[in-house]
Structure formats: C-alpha cells, structure tokens
Amino acid sequence: MPGHGRGNATTAPTTTKPRSHTLKRLVKYILADKLRVAIVIIACGLATTTMVLGPKIMGQATNVLFEGVISKMLPAGTTKEQAIAALEANGQGSMVDMVSSMDIHPGQGVDFGKVAMILGVTAGVFLCTVTLRWIQGWTLTRLVSNAVYRMRQQIEAKLDHLPLSYFDRVPRGEVMSRTTNDIDNIGQSLQQVLGEFIFALFSIIGTVIMMITISPLLLLISLIVIPFLLAAAYFIIRKSQPYYIRQWDATGKVNSQVEEMFSGHMVIRAYGQEDETIDEFDRRNRELYDSSFMATLIAGINMPVTQFFGNLNFVIVVVVGGLKVLSGTMTLGDLQAFSQYSRQLSQPLGQLSSMATILQSSLASAERIFEFLDEPEEVAEREHTQDIKDVKGLVRFDHVKFSYDPAEPLIEDLSLEAKPGQTIAIVGPTGAGKTTLVNLLMRFYEIQGGSITIDGVDTRDITRHDLRQHFGMVLQDTWLFDGTIRENLLYGLHEGETISEERMIEGAKACHVDEFVRRLPDGYDTELKDETAELSQGERQLMTICRAFLSDPDILILDEATSSVDTRTEVLVQQAMNHLREGRTSFVIAHRLSTIRDADLILVVNHGSIVEQGRHEELLAKGGAYANLYQAQFANGDNIEDD
Structure with a gap:
C-alpha cells in the first residue's frame, strides 16, 4: 500500500562495483548446474577435436590428388628415383625438391578410391562435429534458461521482501525494466556468448596444436598479427562499455515514463500537457537512441577489424607456405590445411572480441539486476x-x-487503544500521518520506538505474513486484475481456503455487488480486462469491499474508500462498509466526515500526533480541530448534516 503524501524519486540508487565482481557473480548462476556445464564442456571439446582434424584429413586428399597429377605427368615404367634423376638432368631443381617429398608412382595417375575413402572419413568427422555441436547447443540452452529462471525466482522473492519505502522512491517503470528487459537481455546475451566462447577457446587451443604439427615457423608468422588484433579489440570494448551502461539506464527511464503516461493519460489530457509529455518522451527516447546507436556502431567496428587482420595473416601464410611447397619442405596438402587453420585461428579470436562487446551489454544489465537484488530488505x-x-x-x-526521514520527525509519542469490535475513525488534513498509522499497523514500515500490540502480542513478534492474514483492506485506489469477477472476489481468501457458491453470492448481495454482476453477459464468469472498462468506479469499489468481506478478516482497514465516488454510490458503499464492519475492529481513514459520524472513536491527527479524540457529538461540542474540519466541509458545499 503506497504511502500517501510521500514523494517518488525518478531513479533508483545505484552502486558502483568492479565489472569483474559482476562477471563472477553472473558466472555463479551458470556454475550452479554443474552437470550441464560438464556436458557442454565435454561436447565442445570433442566437437573442437573433430573440427580441427577435418582440414588435416582434407589435406591428405589434396596430397593424393596432387601426387596423382604429378605421377601421370611422369613417364610410365620408370621408378621415382629415375624420374628424379631425369628432372635433375633437365635442370628442374625446384621440381626435384617437390617430387622428392611426395609419394609418387610414375604413370599411374590419381587413386580415386583412396580419395573417396579420405573424403568419407572427412564427412564422418564433420558429421560428428555437427552432432556434438547440437548436443552442446541444446544443453547450453537448458543451462542458460535454468540460470535465468533462478534469477527470476530471486527477483520474485526479493519483491516480496523489499520494504514499502523502496517502491516509494523507485518508479514502477524502472522496476519493470530491471525485472523484464534486463533479465531478457542477460538470457539472450549469455545464449549467444557462452557457447561460442567455450567453442572459440577450444578452437584456438586445438588449432594451435595442429599448426605446430604442420609448421612451427608458419605458426610464429601467424601469431605476429595477434597482438594487433587483441589491442584493437580491447580499444573497442573500452569505448563501447559506457554506451551499453547508458543504453540500459535510458531503457529504464523510457519504460518508467511510458508507464506513467499510460496510467495518467487522462490527467495529461485534462491539463493539456500532451506536448510537454511528448517533448519529455522524445528527449529520453533520443538519449536511448544515441546510446544504443553508439554502442552498436562501436561494436560493429569489431568484425571488419578482425577480418582485416585475418586476411592479412592468410596472405602472409600463403606466400611463405607456397615458397616452402616449392622448396619441398611442405606438401601442398599441408599448406592447404595450414591456411584453413590460419582462418580458424583468426575467426575465433574475432568471435571472442565480438562476444566481449556483447558481454558488455549483458554485464550492464546484470549490474542493474544485482543492484536490485542487493537493495536492503x-x-x-x-x-x-x-x-x-x-x-x-x-x-x-x-x-x-x-519518521520517514530521521531529520524530519513525524510520529514522536503516539498512544491509542482500539477495543474489540470498535470502529476507529482517523481524520485530519492531507499529510497529517493518517495512512502512516495503517502502514505501521500492517508492518509495511517498522516503528522506531514504542510498540504496537494486537491482543497483547507485539506485532514484531508475529511474522508479517501471519500478521497480514488477520487484516482486510479496502483502499481508495481500487485494484482489480485481469480475470473473472469470481476470481477477483475470492482473491482475498487464504491459501487452501474455499467457500461455497452460496456464501459468495450472499456476500455479493450484502455488498450490493450481485445486482450489477447479474446484468453482465456472463455474470460472475465475466472476464475483466483493460482496467475493468466494464465497471464504473463505484462498482469497482463495491467489488473491493466484497473481496474484503469474503475474506472474513479479524481487523478491517478502510482507507478513504468513498472519496472517489458520487453521493448516490457513496450511500451503497457506506451500507456495504457498515455491513463489513459488523463485529470486527475497524480503522477508517476518511476525508468525508459525514461517513464516520457513527464511529465509536474519532482520532484527529495532525503532524503525526493525535490532537483530539472522542465521538462525533463530543468533538463538535468542543469546537476544536474536528469542528473546524467539519464546518470547512459544510462551507465547501459537502452533503453533510449536523446531528
């Protein structure tokens, strides 16, 4: 129940923590599912192994084809040694070096059977890679989904344990943005990053090992460009990081304003503030656009930079490798395999760089989520x-x-007693502390001194859940959710509690709900949607009273329940409330003093203190604060009559 008269801040407090702390905390959600983490790592490792073997095997097929072509070019009926001697006699030294390192059979041509066998093995290896990658992807999806699910559970639990003061200072749109947009962004980012990160890491290790087995010299040449690529990636990450943080902060602000615009669109139109509201939205939307554009623009530079260094590396490898083939120190198949490995090396490095920029967006959202989870409970x-x-x-x-603020005391020494079955009315000017008393009674806020007891038991010795089970509330702001009228009326029942259809209808008749529900197309099964457009304000108020009536509370709280209805509807609401108050202790907060004249005790509150108390006639006779309030309403034309 929001505290009346409390100002709302526009942003939530933020805390600055090292980005490494956020990353470690995020990783813990993943590592919580150790079995699936192990499956992902094993599948990824095996997939990498089969993937890096593919080029090496394909290189063997290239060698067989090339050796077959060379063999066909040499005279049949000669041996390899004779063919080499003939080439030396003709002065073809480079050809001699190349043929010497090859397995040739002059005049035989290509062994297509061997080529087919090698291609079959290669196809099998690549099929294993695809299968293992599918297993990795499927398991990773479950892993990330479970991690996000656990995070959502913690958010839900956190919402139940946050004090009311948090919602007083943080706009609902900001809370919604953190608990929906940021969570979705984390899930999508982890899904993109995690699997590719593990696979890229294994690919780099496996590729380097295979490159060493082929040519350590070419490997060293390939590694020359790595520092430049890493430096470029680091620069891009550092530049994009602030924009990702601004992007998700701006998203929260936009959502907050949109929520306010929807909930208050009638007020905005009534006061002609459409242009100002649109201008404010445009300003915030422009901030979101600018930060998103810059984050995407800078992150988009990563791929062209990676491709540039990858192509540069490939050219150097092919030139140097070609010279080695001609010199006979490397086969053509090994050069083909090595050139593929050079591509495979630059590609995962580029992927790691791209994933690092995506991770910035995820970490920005994670920081906002963890700030929410770290809020004092x-x-x-x-x-x-x-x-x-x-x-x-x-x-x-x-x-x-x-007091809400230690520097501004509100209630300093308040004592009162409500006897069983009494109706206690609380009146006073706006901001006097009327709703604060109810908030303290329900433990929405904790008192800072003294005690509040129910039947002699301190409310702090009762859990909040058990304490609130004994209360029923009807507020000024009616709240009905999307669902049937029946579901809304039975919402106040305790867990596992049921009542008969006859009891529900009896309660609905007592609260004057049955008469208008019967006129609806589906009666109690009518679906309420779009802020209950089917019902008037008075009918919605009667439904909230009926909901409290059916919950059969021990103590009742009525907070200005008739302040927003017309005089005729007020009579029905008042009758329903009188029926609801029978036999139970009730606290009634009211601005219309005509509705509480029959209260057993009226408390006049101002600045957090009880300045007068007594019955209606007694307080009028005193001519004090209550009499002034009463006469002020009469002078303003309110429909009241003195007894």
Missing part, C-alpha cells in the same frame, strides 16, 4: 515469533515513534 523477523489465533481485535499503540 525489510527488517528480519525476530528469531522467536508467535502465531496469534482467535483474534479479538484489541489494538494498542504504546508511545510509538516513527
């Missing part, structure tokens, strides 16, 4: 709590002290 429950049953409804405030 409600004061912990006491170690030994009690479970109150058969509540009579004796409520006492004993020297209660409370």
Whole structure:
C-alpha cells in the first residue's frame, strides 16, 4: 500500500562495483548446474577435436590428388628415383625438391578410391562435429534458461521482501525494466556468448596444436598479427562499455515514463500537457537512441577489424607456405590445411572480441539486476515469533515513534487503544500521518520506538505474513486484475481456503455487488480486462469491499474508500462498509466526515500526533480541530448534516 503524501524519486540508487565482481557473480548462476556445464564442456571439446582434424584429413586428399597429377605427368615404367634423376638432368631443381617429398608412382595417375575413402572419413568427422555441436547447443540452452529462471525466482522473492519505502522512491517503470528487459537481455546475451566462447577457446587451443604439427615457423608468422588484433579489440570494448551502461539506464527511464503516461493519460489530457509529455518522451527516447546507436556502431567496428587482420595473416601464410611447397619442405596438402587453420585461428579470436562487446551489454544489465537484488530488505523477523489465533481485535499503540526521514520527525509519542469490535475513525488534513498509522499497523514500515500490540502480542513478534492474514483492506485506489469477477472476489481468501457458491453470492448481495454482476453477459464468469472498462468506479469499489468481506478478516482497514465516488454510490458503499464492519475492529481513514459520524472513536491527527479524540457529538461540542474540519466541509458545499 503506497504511502500517501510521500514523494517518488525518478531513479533508483545505484552502486558502483568492479565489472569483474559482476562477471563472477553472473558466472555463479551458470556454475550452479554443474552437470550441464560438464556436458557442454565435454561436447565442445570433442566437437573442437573433430573440427580441427577435418582440414588435416582434407589435406591428405589434396596430397593424393596432387601426387596423382604429378605421377601421370611422369613417364610410365620408370621408378621415382629415375624420374628424379631425369628432372635433375633437365635442370628442374625446384621440381626435384617437390617430387622428392611426395609419394609418387610414375604413370599411374590419381587413386580415386583412396580419395573417396579420405573424403568419407572427412564427412564422418564433420558429421560428428555437427552432432556434438547440437548436443552442446541444446544443453547450453537448458543451462542458460535454468540460470535465468533462478534469477527470476530471486527477483520474485526479493519483491516480496523489499520494504514499502523502496517502491516509494523507485518508479514502477524502472522496476519493470530491471525485472523484464534486463533479465531478457542477460538470457539472450549469455545464449549467444557462452557457447561460442567455450567453442572459440577450444578452437584456438586445438588449432594451435595442429599448426605446430604442420609448421612451427608458419605458426610464429601467424601469431605476429595477434597482438594487433587483441589491442584493437580491447580499444573497442573500452569505448563501447559506457554506451551499453547508458543504453540500459535510458531503457529504464523510457519504460518508467511510458508507464506513467499510460496510467495518467487522462490527467495529461485534462491539463493539456500532451506536448510537454511528448517533448519529455522524445528527449529520453533520443538519449536511448544515441546510446544504443553508439554502442552498436562501436561494436560493429569489431568484425571488419578482425577480418582485416585475418586476411592479412592468410596472405602472409600463403606466400611463405607456397615458397616452402616449392622448396619441398611442405606438401601442398599441408599448406592447404595450414591456411584453413590460419582462418580458424583468426575467426575465433574475432568471435571472442565480438562476444566481449556483447558481454558488455549483458554485464550492464546484470549490474542493474544485482543492484536490485542487493537493495536492503525489510527488517528480519525476530528469531522467536508467535502465531496469534482467535483474534479479538484489541489494538494498542504504546508511545510509538516513527519518521520517514530521521531529520524530519513525524510520529514522536503516539498512544491509542482500539477495543474489540470498535470502529476507529482517523481524520485530519492531507499529510497529517493518517495512512502512516495503517502502514505501521500492517508492518509495511517498522516503528522506531514504542510498540504496537494486537491482543497483547507485539506485532514484531508475529511474522508479517501471519500478521497480514488477520487484516482486510479496502483502499481508495481500487485494484482489480485481469480475470473473472469470481476470481477477483475470492482473491482475498487464504491459501487452501474455499467457500461455497452460496456464501459468495450472499456476500455479493450484502455488498450490493450481485445486482450489477447479474446484468453482465456472463455474470460472475465475466472476464475483466483493460482496467475493468466494464465497471464504473463505484462498482469497482463495491467489488473491493466484497473481496474484503469474503475474506472474513479479524481487523478491517478502510482507507478513504468513498472519496472517489458520487453521493448516490457513496450511500451503497457506506451500507456495504457498515455491513463489513459488523463485529470486527475497524480503522477508517476518511476525508468525508459525514461517513464516520457513527464511529465509536474519532482520532484527529495532525503532524503525526493525535490532537483530539472522542465521538462525533463530543468533538463538535468542543469546537476544536474536528469542528473546524467539519464546518470547512459544510462551507465547501459537502452533503453533510449536523446531528
């Protein structure tokens, strides 16, 4: 229940932590599912092994083809040694070096059977790679989904334990952005990054090993460009990181304003603030556009840079490798394999660089999520709590002290007593602290001194969940969710509790709900959607009263429940509330003093203190604060009559 009169901040407080701390914390969500992590790593390792073997095997096929072509060119019926001697006699020294390193049979041609066998093995190896990659991808999807699911569970639990003060200062749109957009971004980013990161890492290791077996010299030449590529990637990451942070902060601000615009669109139109609202939205939307554009632009430079260094490396490898083939120190098949490996080496390095930029976006969202999860929670429950049953409804405030801001005391020494079955009305000017008393009673805020007891038991000795099970509330702002009228009416029932159809209809009749529900197309099964456009404000209010009535609370709180309805509807609402208050302790907060004249005790509150208390007639006779409020309403034309 939001505190009335409390200002809302536009942004949530943020904390600055090292990016490495955020990354470690995010990784813990992944490592929690150790079995799937192991499957991903094993499948990735095996897939890398089969992948790096592919070029080497393909190189053997190239060698067989090339040797067959060379053999066909040499005279049949001669030996390899005779063919080499003839080449030397003709002065073809480079040809001699190349033929000497090859397995040739003059005059025989290409052994297509051997080529087919090698291609078959290669196809099998690549099929294994695809299968293992599919296993890795499927397992990784489950791994990331489970990690995000656990994160959502923690967010849901956090929402249940955050104090009301958090929602007083943080806009709902900002909370929604963190708990939806940021979570989705983390899931998508991890899905893109995690699998490719592991595979790229294994690919680099496997590729380097295979390159060493072919030519350590060419490997050293290939590694020359690596420092330049890493330096470029580091520069890109550092430049894009601030923009990703701004992007998700701006997303939260845009969502916050959109939520406010939708919920308050009638007020915006009524005051002619459409242009100002659009200008403000355009400004925030422009901030989001600029940060998103710059983050994407800088991150997009990564791939062209990687391709440039990869192509440069490939050219150097082919030139040097070609000279080695001509000199007979490397076969053509090994050159083909090595050139493929050089591509495979630069590609995962480029992928790691691209993934690092994507990771910046994920870490920016993760920081916002962890800031939310690290928000201070409600004061912990006491170690030994009690479970109150058969509540009579004796409520006492004993020297209660409370303030929202330590520098601005609100309630300094408040004492009052509500006897079982009494109706306690709380009146006073706006901002006097009326709703604050209810917030303290329900432990939405914790008192800073004194005690509040129910039937002699301190409310701090009762868990918040058990305490609130004994209360029913009807607020000024009616809240009905998308669902049937039946589901809305039964929403206040305790877990596992059911009531009969007859009992529900009886309650609906007592609260004047049945008469308008019967006129709806599907009666109690009518679906309420789009902010319950099917019902008027008064009918929605009657439904909230009926919901509280059906929950059968021990203590009732009515917070300005008739302030937004017309006089005729107020009569129906008042009748329903009178029926609801029968036999239970009730606290009624009201601006319309005509609705609480029959209260057993009226408390006049101002600046967090009770300045007057008594019954309606007594307070009028005193001619004090209550009489002034009453006469002020009469002078303003309110429909009231003195007794």
